[in-house]
Amino acid sequence: MDLVLLAKAAVMGVVEGLTEFLPISSTGHLILAGALLGFDDEKSKVFDIAIQTGAILAVIIVYWQKIRETVVALPTQQQAQRFALNVFIGFLPAVVFGLALGKLIKTHLFTPQVVATTFILGAFVILWAEKRSPSHVRIQEVDDMKPLDALKVGLVQCLALVPGTSRSGATIIGGMLLGLSRKAATDFSFYLAIPTLIGAGVYSLFKERHLLSADDLPVFLVGLFFSFVSAWACVRWLLRYISSHSFTPFAWYRIAFGLIVLGTWWTGAVQWHA
Template identity: 40%
Template sequence: MPPLSAFLANWSAAVPDWVYAVILGIIEGLTEFIPVSSTGMMLLAKEAMGLTDPFWNTFAVMIQLGAILAVVVLYFQKLWGAVVTLPTRPESRHFALTIIVAFLPSVILGLLLHDFIKAVLFDSPLVQCISLVIGGVILLFIDRKAPAPVHDDPMRLPLKTALTIGLFQVLSMIPGTSRSGSTIVGGMLMRVEKRAAAEFTFFLAIPTMLGAFVLDAWESRDQLAAAGRIELLGIGFVTAFVVAVVVIKAMLAVVTRRGFAPFGWLRIAIGGLGLAILALS
């Protein structure tokens, strides 16, 4: 066993599982909404910490719901207002339809490709690192060259725009690509203002991550029945929620002042570091 791998294996055995749950929860909350791929970050962290139990793959997907709850809390007034006025306001029905239209491509392709992605791509650190670097370059380019925006309200996007954003979201099935990054790029290419593109991807995350949570919970129900694992999910869920509340506000402030370039460089740095670590392992 290489020295680095041996060190990680010994270190992993000495640390209690609840510590890993907290660490991964923090990473999820930090990265779910910034365009750097929360799943890719958690899987790289899992690799770095020597967590080989398949449970941690399921954990990485399921605690995303904690971060999504942060969106519901922060945007509760807008979202609840849209829900209660669905019968009476055409604008609310249009917003709901844009979310459904954007969500459908991931539902269809997610169900068709779910097993392949988890078996072939999901646990590949190399794929994640390459995706991070490529995605960072794309984000830098789009941040500079995107067409001038004409849509600045995430709750009033045209259906064609919403569908295009949903098709871009499908790219995030490749680990390391980033769901928020792919949808934001799609939105900016469809002339959605940067902050509005970020907020629409927050809203779209709610049904997307809820669907992923339900699917993984059902498929991993036997794993989750093991002693202590529900408690670990609870720790990760709460940690991700608390951190995500802070990060969402900070991200919007950064995007408003500096665009998405800082996140592009961050992706390239993390992907490059990951490739270097893989080369040494």
């Protein structure tokens, strides 16, 4: 057993778990970490997507009570049915646009210039969203959302197909701009992540199954475990953080990281490729 490879898988799992649900783009961080660790071949790209499942398991556990109550009430309660419908409606655009444009985006937009630009532009969107008056908030809780609200957030989530945008950043900040409270936008982003990331992981594993063998299982399990543990800690921290803080610090972090992307590309320190 290659202990060095397992250690790299653990580091990548931690990076995934800590960045997946913050508005800072896990993809950019995984590329940078993978390049620095020499963990960036074709198989590692499948690994990066597959270990998202560990992060999603953490969300399911944190939100287990709401998920369980919804499943139990689904046959009889209208509120549970509307919640499930909203998650489905929000998830659907990512499926349509992902299948239609995913390959094209991966081929043409996965460049350091695009990643850095979206990091920095996203930062200014966050700063703008946080400066808006609280009076525009019309949805305080996820259960207050209507199907049209879910569709709008789902369409905004599709922006995350562009590298460096951040899926959680697009849905949380997009939701806030659409009139959701910070809490409602964050909660819906987490719920929306469950089908979106599980679907992406299963699709990637199936599509690239020819690259994998039974020998890869320990590496994937280590990545999944550390992704789960770090995501669980991160999600619980973020839910406490948003109760009394804004997302402004993440905006300044995005600007700094965008400059790091440009610097590593300019110097050739990181091979930014799809």
